[in-house]
Amino acid sequence: MDTMKLADQHIFNTYARYPLAFTKGEACTLYDEDGKAYSDFIAGIAVCNLGHAHSKLIKALTGQAQALWHVSNLFYTRPQAQLAAWLTKSSFADRVFFANSGAEANEAGIKLARKYFKQKGEPDRYRVVAMEQSFHGRTMATLSATGQEKIRKGFDPVLEGFDFAPFNDLGAIDAAVTAKTCAVMIEPIQGEGGVVCPEPGFFKRVRELCDQKGCLLILDEVQTGIGRTGKLFAHEHFGIQPDIMTLAKALANGLPIGAMLAKEHVAQAFGPGSHATTFGGTPLITSVALKVLETIHDEKILDLCCETGAYFKQKLIELQKKHSVIRNVRGYGLLLGVELGKSGANLVKNCMQKGFLINCVQDNVLRLAPPLIISKGEIDALIDCLDELLDD
Numbered sequence: 001m002d003t004m005k006l007a008d009q010h011i012f013n014t015y016a017r018y019p020l021a022f023t024k025g026e027a028c029t030l031y032d033e034d035g036k037a038y039s040d041f042i043a044g045i046a047v048c049n050l051g052h053a054h055s056k057l058i059k060a061l062t063g064q065a066q067a068l069w070h071v072s073n074l075f076y077t078r079p080q081a082q083l084a085a086w087l088t089k090s091s092f093a094d095r096v097f098f099a100n101s102g103a104e105a106n107e108a109g110i111k112l113a114r115k116y117f118k119q120k121g122e123p124d125r126y127r128v129v130a131m132e133q134s135f136h137g138r139t140m141a142t143l144s145a146t147g148q149e150k151i152r153k154g155f156d157p158v159l160e161g162f163d164f165a166p167f168n169d170l171g172a173i174d175a176a177v178t179a180k181t182c183a184v185m186i187e188p189i190q191g192e193g194g195v196v197c198p199e200p201g202f203f204k205r206v207r208e209l210c211d212q213k214g215c216l217l218i219l220d221e222v223q224t225g226i227g228r229t230g231k232l233f234a235h236e237h238f239g240i241q242p243d244i245m246t247l248a249k250a251l252a253n254g255l256p257i258g259a260m261l262a263k264e265h266v267a268q269a270f271g272p273g274s275h276a277t278t279f280g281g282t283p284l285i286t287s288v289a290l291k292v293l294e295t296i297h298d299e300k301i302l303d304l305c306c307e308t309g310a311y312f313k314q315k316l317i318e319l320q321k322k323h324s325v326i327r328n329v330r331g332y333g334l335l336l337g338v339e340l341g342k343s344g345a346n347l348v349k350n351c352m353q354k355g356f357l358i359n360c361v362q363d364n365v366l367r368l369a370p371p372l373i374i375s376k377g378e379i380d381a382l383i384d385c386l387d388e389l390l391d392d
C-alpha cells in the first residue's frame with residue numbers, strides 16, 4: 001500500500017499533512033518517493049540547521065552507534081558531560097538538565113522556577129506570566145503556558161497558575177507580574193505566533209521588571225537557539241541574560257533532545273530525585289549535539305547565517321516593493337517572516353509544486369527557516385518562484 005494511505009489508516013489523525021513522502025535529504029535538498037527534488041526552506045521546522053545528511057554528523061552518529069547508545073542516568077557518560085560543558089561555556093548558564101523535546105525542556109523550566117521559590121521559603125510564588133500568541137509545547141503545563149486558544153481548546157481545565165500579557169506590551173506585563181509570580185516565560189521571537197519580533201529595548205525592560213519584582217526570567221529558545229538568528233542564542237541580540245533558558249529543535253540537528261539551562265543559584269533548587277527522564281542526554285544523541293556545536297563553531301556558521309540572512313531579507317524587501325500583498329518582512333538571521341495581506345495556504349501549495357518547501361503560520365505569515373548553510377543561489381531561486389506566484 002502506498003505510504004500516505006498506510007499512514008492515514010494507522011496513525012492518529014493529528015497532523016494536516018501535505019501529500020508528500022520523503023526518502024532522502026542532502027544539504028538543503030529533499031527528495032520524495034518519485035525522486036523529485038525540493039529546496040528545503042523549513043528545515044524540519046528550524047531543526048536541521050546544518051542541513052540533511054551532514055557528513056560530520058553522520059560520522060559522529062555512526063561512530064557512537066557502534067560504541068554505546070544508552071545506559072540511563074544512573075551512570076555517567078562522557079558525551080553528555082562534554083555537551084553540558086560546551087553549553088555552559090557558551091552561555092550565561094552554569095548547569096544543564098537534558099530532556100527529549102522542547103515541551104519537556106519547558107516543563108522542566110516551569111518546575112524549576114516553582115521549586116526555586118518553594119526552597120527560598122516563598123511558597124506562594126508559583127504563578128507564571130506568559131505571552132499571548134506564545135507557543136511552549138503540548139504537554140499539560142506547556143499548553144497551559146501557551147497563549148493560543150486553538151491549542152488549549154478541548155483540554156480544559158488547563159493547569160492553574162498561568163497569566164498572560166501581550167508580547168511587546170510592557171505595561172500589561174508589569175500589571176500581570178505580582179508577588180505571586182515565580183517567572184516570566186517568553187520566546188525571544190515568537191516563531192509559531194507569526195515571527196513576532198521584540199521592539200527595541202523590550203527585553204532590557206522585561207529583565208529590569210523581573211529583577212525589580214523578584215521573579216525569574218525563562219527564555220524559550222527552543223526555536224531561536226543554536227544559531228538560527230545569527231547568534232548562538234537569540235537573547236544575545238538584546239543584551240540581556242535569562243535565569244533559565246530552554247533549547248531543543250536544532251540542538252542535535254534532528255535527533256530528539258531538549259535542554260534546560262540555569263544559573264547555579266537557581267539550578268541548586270533541583271537535587272537528586274527532583275526531576276528525571278529515562279532518555280535525557282543519551283550518549284548517542286549528545287555525541288551528535290556536541291558535533292553540531294563544534295561544527296557551528298569550526299565552520300563559522302553564525303557569520304554565515306548573519307550574511308545569508310541579511311541577503312535573504314533584502315531580497316524579500318525588494319519583493320515587497322513589487323507586490324503590495326506583502327505587508328511586512330521581519331526576523332533575525334534565518335528566521336524570517338513575510339506577512340501577507342491574505343492567507344498564505346495556496347502560496348505554500350504552489351511553491352511545493354514548483355519544488356520549494358516553505359511554511360505558513362497564523363494563516364498569513366510565511367515563515368522561512370532554511371538550513372543555515374543555504375546558498376544565495378537557492379535563495380534567488382525561491383525569490384524568483386515567489387515573484388512569479390505572487391499576483392499583486
Ligand SMILES: *Cc1c(COP(=O)(O)O)cnc(C)c1O
Pocket residue numbers: 100101102103104106135136137138187191192220221222223224248249
Ligand atoms: C517547537 C517549540 C516548542 C515545542 O517543542 P517540541 O519538541 O515540539 O515539544 C516549544 N517552544 C517553542 C518556542 C517551539 O518552537
